[in-house]
Amino acid sequence: MTSAPAGSRVLLPLALAQFICSFAGSNMNVMINDISEDLDTTVQGVQVAITVFLLVMAALMIPGGKLTDRYGRKRCFLAGLVTYGVGAVLSAAAPGLGVLVLGNSILEGVGTALLIPPVYILTTLLFTETTSRARAFGVIMGLGGIGAAAGPLIGGLITWGLSWRAAFVFQALVIAGIVLLSRKIEDPLPPDPERPFDVRGAVLSAAGLILVVMGVLAADNNGWLMLGLIVGGALVLAWFFRSARAKERAGEEPLLSPSLFRNRTSNLGLITQNVQWLVLMGTSFVVATYLQVVRGYNAIETGVIFTAATLGLLASSLAAERLAARRPQRTLIMAGFLLTAAGIGVLLALVAGTPNPWAFTPGLLLIGLGLGVMLTPSVNIVQSSFPEHQQGEISGLSRSVSNLGSSLGTAVAGTILVSGLSQHAYAASMITVAAIAVLGLVAAALLPRSAAPKAKVEGAAR
Template identity: 35%
Template sequence: MPTVRAGSTYGVRMTETAAPAKTGRVLVVILLAQFIIVVDSTFMNVSLSTLVADFDTTVTGIQNAITLYTLVMAAFMIAGAKVGDIIGRKRAFVLGLTVYSAGTTITALSPTLGVFILGWSILEGLGAAMMLPAMMSLIVSNFAAGPARAKAYAGFAAIAGIAAGIGPIIGGLFTSYLSWRLAFASELLVALYIFTQLKIIKDAPFLGRKPRFDWAGFILSSAGLITVVLGIVLASAYGLVVSRVDVEVLGQVVLTAGQISPTVILVSIGLLFLIVFILVERSRDRHHHDTLLDLTLFSLRAVSAGTSVQLLQYLVLTGSIFALSLYVQMELNYSAIQSGLTLLPLSLAVLLSAAVSGRVFSRRFAPRSVILAGFAIIVLGAAMMGLLARDATSGTDFIVGLALVGFGAGTIASQNQNLIMSSVQPQRSNEASGVINTSQNIGASLGTALAGALILSVFVLTATSLIDDSTVFTSSEQAQLDTAVTEKAQIISDGQLSTAISGYPAEQQDAMIQINAQARQTSLTVVYAGLALAGLLGFGAALRLPRTPPLSSAPTPAGMSPPQNGDEEDTAA
């Protein structure tokens, strides 16, 4: 059995030949695991109103649960990759699958929002953080170098985009015709099937000394990532820059309304943690101590630029899904299945583009060119949705914009992960996978959190401005309404608002309903403009990707994961 070694103290043993039937089954198992992990990040968006009612909570509470799931994965993904290096990739995968299964069981049975968050956001997130990096390394050990491994990488990347795209359809079907609880129960069935197939998966064992766990790096990186995203999550309640209301901690006011938002403070603290993490990791590396993350990975342009591409792609995708799901449920009173069907053009476009890009574009065009085209399509789609939002009267008004966002996202997904993993040596695949999945989940967390925060911030500014300009309210009534909107800011339907203001005169009720609708529409317009800007940033990041030949035709240097990009030393211009 041939062995691949590299300059580090450990490597990966892999089989150069394997029975196609067996590797086909292995790929199915790995793709199923990837599917249930990624679909979790989008399939509850269409169930917002149902979850709010079931748990007697607010849209912000459910948004936080969605964001926390991907945040936990982002915060612990690099650590999960290192644990896989220490205990073995297959063992890490099995351990993660066990934790994930326990989490999805608790979620399906959850009686309260707190238990729901424990099962879904925390336990499933932790399980996924163990599984995902191991799965990328298991592809190396189970698929021979060459076209088989390249196809496995492409399938792994494409299934992520597909799962994110069709998640709303799955969530809508379960919520409308069965129960959202059964959606999580079905994930348990998939996990149990994966358990029965573990014997066919070949492990990716170490050769040489195994690393020790870097606790200092783990604490600093986790604290930094959690604090940054938590700060952005709190923007929905307090504001992006200036706090709309008093900030209380343990019953004590620590910031008063009008002062700096906790978002600015927490993001700044989080970035400081991450800077210290980088300095500590560099110091440990200089002294030849084991590190949580080999920062030299980022000397490869495919890795440094590719992780930015991954983050921004998922930020736009998840932000688009969350924003439109909220809009059609609150503005158009759509049910979960109607919301899912509204997002069908995006889902179908992701499926189509992932297939076309993986099989056709990868043979004819350089991955950099394909990814740039994908972001250009995303920007066009997001901008179109923003323009349509103000006058939209039906979900069908968004068909073209959604299709463009989905097609662009699927096009990028089919290329970017393959490009990154093809640029690193096999023994670094676990670490590279941890970096990829961390950036992906930070993007997903930020997409939901930023979309929610921007929607509420614009909603408050628009609503209070319209109230102050209205002639049906006295100055004192305007002041009271401004305070109510600011302090209790949340997106609600016209029906919910009508119930809440039933005691007001008819003329004022009509005015408030009109203001509520106009503020919601303006919010969606602005948030899609913001997502288009994120797409432009992604285009800029993609410009830094190395110029390489098409992935399926690139040469295969010895000891590397094909197809190669010739940028191990960043020689590609």
């Protein structure tokens, strides 16, 4: 078991890594006008850059989780940090949208896919007691949620005070700090260089996810192209699962074991994770774009308005441990979705009735509170449903599902919004996000009342 002081030293770099990756996914939302003017591009061009970043993370998270078994968790963590840092520096110096996509969307996306699975695997392996693990996940998910919610405020402050390029310099500096702090981390399991890696599975899974999300992005341009890409993506993913089953039957190790999907509790937990991040990133992109393009607010004004969501998420994240001790995880997830859906309803009702920018505050506060309540229980349910030898696979799958939700949130809500930047398009985007939140509530209601049984949790610690 990790002692408290040692645990704090290990937990800090892991939590900061989740913070900066979540921050990167949302801070560009308040730079839309500045980036599009500086790089001579459009709102849709910036949306594509944001979505591709989130999509690269989702597409490569499963292979990234699998590589930790072969090369070691700490080694993959450091490789991801370095790759991310190079991407941040390149983004800061980008002369055009193409270089920004290379630095931010590709290199930062690849770096995140390498470094995030080790965060969750190391947390599961190093914090072996149920209470300490729940606390550790609470800190990591809390900082992750705060990074996503505070991204617009921090990004707005930096953009207003310096420039949008300085926000990427900020990311590079944080990454350098994490590299120094991570010297204290020790990998509890030795790497297995002989562990096979399913290259075909990695290619198929990534291609399938990319096609599906690109299909959503094509919705406002060509309906037939959208349909073709989504159907093509679904077929490639079906091919991936068929290949995985064939490998498993032949006694070989696939990229992702189909047996992971035989756990009903984990499956429902994964759905709630996907929806939570879809709602968070979808809301962030839509509200930030609307404030800047329709209302004409600058980066700092937009970021300040988002402070309500940050404060709500921070408050509920800080209370996560106490709430987990008093309420079942299923109850917390359901309560989170109810608060979030109510927040979207309040957001729509108040904003429609007044031009006052503070009309956004009550709704964003409720959304932040709801998301903070449920982020940690969803992760804990999924991670604790599997034993130690499957932590690499389930961590990669869990993060892939969450980041797929992030990319779909930006793609779905953003596509509806940029197809017609008006009050009607804003409302349509938010209503779509609210409807998806209700689907998350239904999935949460189907979770067993005692999700992540104790036996499973203890099994993961052995």
